[in-house]
Amino acid sequence: MARTLSAALQLKQAAIRHTPYTKFVFKSKDESTTYDYSSRELEYEIREAAYQGTGNLVGGGTIILRNNDLQVVNLKGYHVEPGYGYRTGNAVAEPNGDNDVNEYSYAQRLWVISQENITLEGEQAIRLTLIDAWTRLAESLWRTGTEPYYTDETTYTTTVIEDILDTIITGAGFTIDKASPADSIIDTFTPDFDINVRPFESAADLIYPLIQMTKCYIRPESGLNFKTIYPQTSDSVDATFETNTGHRYFEYTERRSVLNPNHVIVFANAEADGSWSAANIITGEASDATEIALYAETFAIFVAPSITSQGDADNRASAILTRLKAEILGGRLVAPHHVGLELYDKVEIQDRRGL
Numbered sequence: 196m197a198r199t200l201s202a203a204l205q206l207k208q209a210a211i212r213h214t215p216y217t218k219f220v221f222k223s224k225d226e227s228t229t230y231d232y233s234s235r236e237l238e239y240e241i242r243e244a245a246y247q248g249t250g251n252l253v254g255g256g257t258i259i260l261r262n263n264d265l266q267v268v269n270l271k272g273y274h275v276e277p278g279y280g281y282r283t284g285n286a287v288a289e290p291n292g293d294n295d296v297n298e299y300s301y302a303q304r305l306w307v308i309s310q311e312n313i314t315l316e317g318e319q320a321i322r323l324t325l326i327d328a329w330t331r332l333a334e335s336l337w338r339t340g341t342e343p344y345y346t347d348e349t350t351y352t353t354t355v356i357e358d359i360l361d362t363i364i365t366g367a368g369f370t371i372d373k374a375s376p377a378d379s380i381i382d383t384f385t386p387d388f389d390i391n392v393r394p395f396e397s398a399a400d401l402i403y404p405l406i407q408m409t410k411c412y413i414r415p416e417s418g419l420n421f422k423t424i425y426p427q428t429s430d431s432v433d434a435t436f437e438t439n440t441g442h443r444y445f446e447y448t449e450r451r452s453v454l455n456p457n458h459v460i461v462f463a464n465a466e467a468d469g470s471w472s473a474a475n476i477i478t479g480e481a482s483d484a485t486e487i488a489l490y491a492e493t494f495a496i497f498v499a500p501s502i503t504s505q506g507d508a509d510n511r512a513s514a515i516l517t518r519l520k521a522e523i524l525g526g527r528l529v530a531p532h533h534v535g536l537e538l539y540d541k542v543e544i545q546d547r548r549g550l
Contacts, residue, residue: 197433197535201291204298207281208534209442215532216297218278219258221270221307230268233293235260237320241277243303243538245412247329247399254327254415255305262312262319270323271310276301276417279534300534303415304328328369328415332399335367337390349390356405357381357423359388360413363405364421367398371413374423378410380510381423387501410517414538424539426521433540434533438547444530447544452523454486456495459516463508465500479508481516495519 200208207213217239221230237259244254258275260267280299285292292298305325313320351359357373360381364371374381386408390401406413412424436444461479466472479502482492497515502508528544536542 197533197537197540198300200300200535201283201285201287201298203283203285204281204300204534207283207298208531211443213531214282216280216282216299218280218293218297218299218301219260219275220278221273221275223273230270230273232260232267235262235267237261239277241302241305241325242327243415244327244329245538246403247333254329255325257325258323259313260321260323262321265319267321269310270307270321272307274304274306275325276304278302279532281534301417302537303417304419306331328419328421329399332364332367332369332402333397335398336395337363337366337398337401351386351388351390353385355382355385356408359386360402360405360423363398363401369419369421371421371423374411374425376425377423378425378514380514381409381411381425384408384507384510407518408511408514410514412539416537426539426541430541432543434536435543435545436528436530436533437545442530442533444528444544446529447526447546449524449526449544452525453490454483454520454523455490456493456519457486457490457516458482458492458494459497459512459519460494461497461499461502461508461512461515463499463502463511465498469500477502477505477508479505479510479512481509481512483516483520 217233217236219231219233219236221232222228239256239258241256242254247253278299278301280292280297282296283298284296285298286294286296287298288294290301305327307323308326309324311322313322357377361371361373386405388405390396402413410425412426414422414424416422434442436442436447438444459481462471462476463479464475464477466475495515497511499508499511502511526544528542
């Protein structure tokens with residue numbers, strides 16, 4: 196669900212003429228020192244990414260601040276939660292406005308990891324490089340047992356996935372809101388899950404395979420909080436972009452691919468010694484008949500030795516297929532900033548060109 200915006204802010208961001216506003220308040224680690232540099236912003240590029248990502252898909256970004264008076268302090272290690280908004284003319288108090296003429300909505304927290312001083316003819320500026328919460332989790336090594344830590348494996352066998360996630364995320368200094376509604380996997384399935392199978396695993400390394408067992412996703416939010424999201428086709432639309440009315444857009448490119456593979460098989464219930472018995476093996480399956488009819492039946496095979504029930508094997512196959520189906524639709528939208536949207540929100544594009 197998108198962040199809640201006032202009616203005035205929704206109208207202003209959809210208007211043909213509007214004045215964007217961005218709130219940049221930088222806070223020290225203990226938040227005892229703050230600097231509001233909103234009026235110094237020259238340029239910024241912020242990326243919100245799913246998981247750690249690679250290349251241009253890594254979350255974080257850059258902010259360039261005006262510094263002609265040389266008054267910008269050393270911000271290394273400070274954090275900022277960008278407040279995206281527009282000038283509405285309404286005097287709205289924090290956390291939704293500056294009590295003057297601007298309204299905004301705070302996004303996920305970012306951390307300053309480097310600061311560059313830039314000198315140009317007639318101009319002094321500061322470039323800040325920022326990282327997101329997923330990068331912080333990748334920096335957080337999981338240390339359990341006795342030194343040197345990695346020799347001690349922690350094995351979970353009776354704990355549901357969402358509680359393991361809670362342990363890992365809180366251990367890294369964050370909090371997590373559990374999915375509501377859940378997908379009937381994340382809050383019921385108890386995997387055999389080992390920590391530190393590889394030496395010095397990070398919190399991010401541990402979270403990803405756990406989430407892959409489910410139909411859920413995890414989203415960083417403001418503060419030090421993560422939220423578990425379970426997207427469904429029945430979800431209501433969070434934002435609509437149109438060509439002629441409402442929140443207009445400039446360009447939209449959409450790609451739909453065949454679902455390949457379209458039939459997932461999961462072999463489960465290995466023997467105690469790791470071998471497989473034809474008499475005891477459990478086979479979980481999930482497929483998409485529509486996609487098979489369009490193209491051909493193509494298979495993906497997975498093994499889940501620790502799953503011991505038919506229901507859990509079927510759920511694992513269904514979770515894998517659900518993620519594959521979510522990835523066959525790709526799009527690129529260029530539009531004025533919708534300040535309430537978050538990762539995994541449901542967006543509708545209405546194209547009336549050519550009609």
